[in-house]
Amino acid sequence: MMMSETKTPEPKISDAIAPETMTTKTITTKTITTETMPLPINSTIGILGGGQLGRMLAMAAAKLGMKTHIFCPDPDSPAFEVSHAHTIAQYDDLPALEVFAKSVDVVTYEFENVPVETAQYIAQFSALAPDANTLSISQDRLLEKEFLQNLDVDICAFEPVNSRAELDVALKKIGTPAVLKTTRLGYDGKGQRTIMQLHEADKAFEDLAGAPLILEAFSFFEMEISVIIARNKDGKTAAFDPAENIHKNHILHTSTVPASLLPMILEQAILIAEKLPMR
DSSP: OOOOEEESSOOOHHHHHSOOOEEEOOOOOOOOOOOOSOOOTTOEEEEEOOSHHHHHHHHHHHHTTOEEEEEESOTTOGGGGGSSEEEEOOTTOHHHHHHHHHTSSEEEESSTTSOHHHHHHHTTTSOBSSOHHHHHHHTOHHHHHHHHHHTTOOOOOEEEEOSHHHHHHHHHHHOSSEEEEESSSOOTTTTEEEESSGGGHHHHHHHHTTSOEEEEEOOOOSOEEEOOEEEOTTSOEEEOOOEEEEEETTEEEEEESSOSSOHHHHHHHHHHHHTOOOO
């Protein structure tokens, strides 16, 4: 089902908090842009995914004078409440994807688990950022590790695991403690098991069996930080101050900006992020 709706008057951040009556909007097609100039005010950003991150993205876009069009299969998506338009359809609904892509100026993602095939199809009709290859890497822990390793980024030791025998080989190389993870779809502590002693390997593998796995060396660290960075098509980058993250029960609890580290370390984190050749 295709639902394309607008708010009246044009969306402001106050409208994002308390949306007014919705009316029907006629969809018009647009050509794919390859320019590197900023999007003009009143442009429409297409967002694949309609959860809380999509909602925050739509509200931030409204502050910049941008409209948003959310595409999500869930009819109760919270991002719908603060967007200029939305489409309720599956990610493999090609006709709906085409109409959506042609109605916006650029498409991005709310989260990394949008099907790569969806992104590849969207790119035929609209500018897409990040591109489908970047999305593919971000969905798979093994691909991520190999990608960073090839860029000489210092990361923990890791080994692919596709059988119980391969887990034994990986444990001999990496040792314990180590963390066994599914390569895809794990988040908030899901899809992973910590192996403190070798005798725990059987249970860990049994719990995660049936999916491609990766064994990672356990990292003892003082602080987790994250860097949000953007890059245009000319390769120019801009980064927010690195955030200091605190987790509770394997779920992100707070992010504090800037992180309480020496400026030299924060600058190093940004330099690492700038090495990633993603578009």
